[in-house]
Amino acid sequence: MTAPNKVVEMTGIEKRFGPVEVLRGVDFELYENEVLALLGDNGAGKSTLIKTLSGYYQPDAGQIQIGGQAVSFGTPHEARDHGIETIYQDLALFDNLDVAANVFAGKEKVGGGWRKMLGFVDRKAMRNEAREAVSQMAINIPRIDQEVSAFSGGQRQCVAIAKSVMWGRKVVIMDEPTAALGVRETGKVLDLIRTLKSHNLSVIVIMHNIEHVMEVAERAIVMRSGTRRGTVNLNGPQDRESHDEIVKMLM
Structure with a gap:
């Protein structure tokens, strides 16, 4: 073996x-x-x-x-x-941002065409990818566009794990x-x-x-x-x- x-x-x-x-x-x-x-x-x-x-x-x-x-x-x-991704006890999540924005924090997706030239963030694409990642891991989160400040401690931990798995x-x-x-x-x-x-x-x-x-x-x-x-x-x-x-x- x-x-x-x-x-x-x-x-x-x-x-x-x-x-x-x-x-x-x-x-x-x-x-x-x-x-x-x-x-x-x-x-x-x-x-x-x-x-x-x-x-x-x-x-x-x-x-x-x-x-x-x-x-x-x-x-x-x-x-x-x-x-190598690390999740510390404080989770390093932004309470005032939704799940997708937290998952892509610092690695935001930019739209194509003129949106790319102007640096506009493609929120729809980010939410779709974050939703897929959360779904694949069977994480129970009410809404992907909800601010994480409304989540329980376990849900916040799951968001941090989903982020680490993506990157x-x-x-x-x-x-x-x-x-x-x-x-x-x-x-x-x-x-x-x-x-x-x-x-x-x-x-x-x-x-x-x-x-x-x-x-x-x-x-x-x-x-x-x-x-x-x-x-x-x-x-x-x-x-x-x-x-x-x-x-x-x-x-």
């Missing part, structure tokens, strides 16, 4: 902020069509590692490879150009996607995460809730004090052995 290809490989990543060594020679890998959980207590280095992968920070040492090619990201824009060609990173959501909305978001593999995407989720991790992830990397503590292969919510192994690594 052929081993899956690595979409991301980070080797020997180090990051310091002044005298504080936040990442200490961390190795990290993400495979094609994989949902990977990145776990650890506050201060373990999870967010710093992800921000290094997504171009917000530059490593002091180590190498990043995307699809087997060495890369160096100076900005988040450069990471997005390589197909993330390889990797989607989610920082606490179920934080502050109720039970029902959490279930919808977890269902949506599971469907991302069908879009040929690899997913990294940062979560503190181990039960949620067991529901969606195939593998978990546990970090502690800026190092990689270990890796656990997961086999669904009933896999208590792996669950207990994660708990031991976190202690």
